[in-house]
Amino acid sequence: MSDGLFDFGPEPAGSGGALAGNTHASAPLAVRMRPRNLDELVGQRQLLAPGSPLRRLIEDDQPMSLLLWGPPGTGKTTVAAILSAQSNRRFVEVSAVAAGVKEVRAAIDAARAELARGGRESVLFVDEVHRFSKAQQDALLPGVENRWVTLVAATTENPFFSVISPLLSRSLLLTLEPLTDDDIGAVIDSALSDRRGLDGSVALTDEARSHLVRLAGGDARRALTYLEAAAGAVATTGAIDLPALETAVDRAAVRYDRQGDQHYDVTSAFIKSIRGSDVDAALHYLARMVEAGEDPRFIARRLVILASEDIGLADPTALPTAVAAAQAVALIGMPEGRLNLAHAVIALALAPKSNAVIKAIDAASADVRAGKLGPVPSHLRDAHYPGSKDLGHGKGYRYAHDAPFGVAEQQYAPDVVHGARYYEPTDLGAEVVAGERWARIRKLLRKPG
Numbered sequence: 001m002s003d004g005l006f007d008f009g010p011e012p013a014g015s016g017g018a019l020a021g022n023t024h025a026s027a028p029l030a031v032r033m034r035p036r037n038l039d040e041l042v043g044q045r046q047l048l049a050p051g052s053p054l055r056r057l058i059e060d061d062q063p064m065s066l067l068l069w070g071p072p073g074t075g076k077t078t079v080a081a082i083l084s085a086q087s088n089r090r091f092v093e094v095s096a097v098a099a100g101v102k103e104v105r106a107a108i109d110a111a112r113a114e115l116a117r118g119g120r121e122s123v124l125f126v127d128e129v130h131r132f133s134k135a136q137q138d139a140l141l142p143g144v145e146n147r148w149v150t151l152v153a154a155t156t157e158n159p160f161f162s163v164i165s166p167l168l169s170r171s172l173l174l175t176l177e178p179l180t181d182d183d184i185g186a187v188i189d190s191a192l193s194d195r196r197g198l199d200g201s202v203a204l205t206d207e208a209r210s211h212l213v214r215l216a217g218g219d220a221r222r223a224l225t226y227l228e229a230a231a232g233a234v235a236t237t238g239a240i241d242l243p244a245l246e247t248a249v250d251r252a253a254v255r256y257d258r259q260g261d262q263h264y265d266v267t268s269a270f271i272k273s274i275r276g277s278d279v280d281a282a283l284h285y286l287a288r289m290v291e292a293g294e295d296p297r298f299i300a301r302r303l304v305i306l307a308s309e310d311i312g313l314a315d316p317t318a319l320p321t322a323v324a325a326a327q328a329v330a331l332i333g334m335p336e337g338r339l340n341l342a343h344a345v346i347a348l349a350l351a352p353k354s355n356a357v358i359k360a361i362d363a364a365s366a367d368v369r370a371g372k373l374g375p376v377p378s379h380l381r382d383a384h385y386p387g388s389k390d391l392g393h394g395k396g397y398r399y400a401h402d403a404p405f406g407v408a409e410q411q412y413a414p415d416v417v418h419g420a421r422y423y424e425p426t427d428l429g430a431e432v433v434a435g436e437r438w439a440r441i442r443k444l445l446r447k448p449g
Helices: 053-059 076-086 101-116 134-145 165-169 181-193 206-216 220-233 242-249 261-275 279-291 296-314 318-332 337-350 356-369 431-445
Strands: 005-007 066-069 090-095 122-127 149-155 172-175
Touching: 053 066, 053 076, 053 172, 066 076, 076 090, 076 122, 076 149, 090 101, 101 122, 101 134, 101 149, 122 134, 134 149, 134 165, 181 206, 181 220, 206 220, 206 242, 220 242, 261 279, 261 296, 261 337, 279 296, 279 337, 296 318, 296 337, 296 356, 296 431, 318 337
Parallel strands: 066 149, 066 172, 090 122, 122 149
Antiparallel strands: 005 090
8 A cells, every 4th residue: 555545456346445444333423324335325316326337337337437425424435435335446545735746657557567467457436536637637548448447536626617528528527416405414414324334323403413514514424523523522411402402503593594584684784785775784694604504506596586686787897797607616515615605695785776677577567467468560570481571570670780779769669568668767777878778768769659
C-alpha cells in the first residue's frame, strides 16, 4: 500500500471490500450502518429498479464504469462498497486528495497485470474525482477504455464542469438525489434498532427525532454522526430528548415545522419583508428557514416569483438575479447555496418595487374569463398556409421593423378589448422609463379609427 492508494485485493468476495476492518464496535456509526446490499440502500429508487444499470453492474457482475454524482451523504461511497462486497473483483481505492498520477497509473498497471495472469477483474474507486487534475483524470482513460478496470468515480460537483469529456463519455453517469425526510427518518430508526448500530440501547423522542431530521438536511452520514454524538452524551440515561440533542450537536432547535403553521408564517414574513424593503428582517427569516433545513429550492422559487410579482420592471435585473440564485443552488447545493440565496434576498429587498406585472396579467385574465375573447384581427392571422391569403389573412399587415421607431400603427387586440388598459406602469425605479415609452407607443396604437 502506498500513500493515496488502497488495495483490498486479497480479500475474498463478499468480505466487505472498502468496508473491511470498519465494522468493529468502535467504528463510526455511519460506517457500521452502511448498507450491505442494494436492498438496504435508502432512497435513490430511480437507480434501483430491476434491470437498471446499477443492478446489472452489481448483481450480474457486468463490466461498466460509473460516475456517481450527488450531494454528500446520498450513498455514493456506499454504492462502491456494495459493489466491492457483492462482486468477485479486487477493490482498489484511490484518494483524489492524496494520490498523484503515479499512484493512478500504478493501480491501473496492477489491474492489467492481474488480468494478464488470468486473475480477477478490478474495481477502481475514486472518491471526489473532481479534485483530480486534468492530468490525473487523463491517466484513468487507458484503464477505462480498455476495461482493465471498472471505474467507479464519485463527485459532489457537476461532472460536466469538473470531469474531462473523454472520461465522461466513457462512463455511465448516475445522478443521486438528495434524501427525503422520510429517507433520513428510516436511516435513524434503523440505526437505533440494528445490532450493527445502537441495538436499542438508547431511545429518541419524537421531538428530538424531528430536529435530527432537520439538521441532517438530506445527508444520511450527518444524521448518523449527530445521532452517535447524542447517544454518547446520554450513555447513562439512555434517552435522547431535544435538550440532550441540542447540547450534543451544539445546534439549537429552530421552531419550524415545514408542514405546519410555522412554515407558512415564516415564509409569509420572509416575502413581506422583501416586499417591504427590510433587508435585515428578510435575512433573519432566510436564516430561520435555512437553519431549520427548509428545501433551498423552495426558497429560490419564492424569490423568482417575487421578482416578477413585487418588482417587475422597476428593476429589470431582479428576475435574472433570482433565476441565477435558483440555478446556483441547484448547481452547488447547500450549505454554500445559502450565499446565493442571501445575495438574491439583499438585491430584491433593496430593489424599487412595482406590482404592475401581476396587476396587468390579472386584469387581462379577468377579461378572458369574462368571455371577452373576440376574433383575431384578420391582418394578424397566420398567412403561411395555402389558401390563407384568399381568406384575407395577413392583408394590410405592417411589419414593425419597417415602421418609424420600430412601432407599426395598426390594431393588435381584438375589437372587444381594443383600448383596454392592463399594464399601468408605476413611477418607481426603472419602470419610469418603461412607462414613458409605453405612453408614447400607446398613443400611436390607440388612435381613433
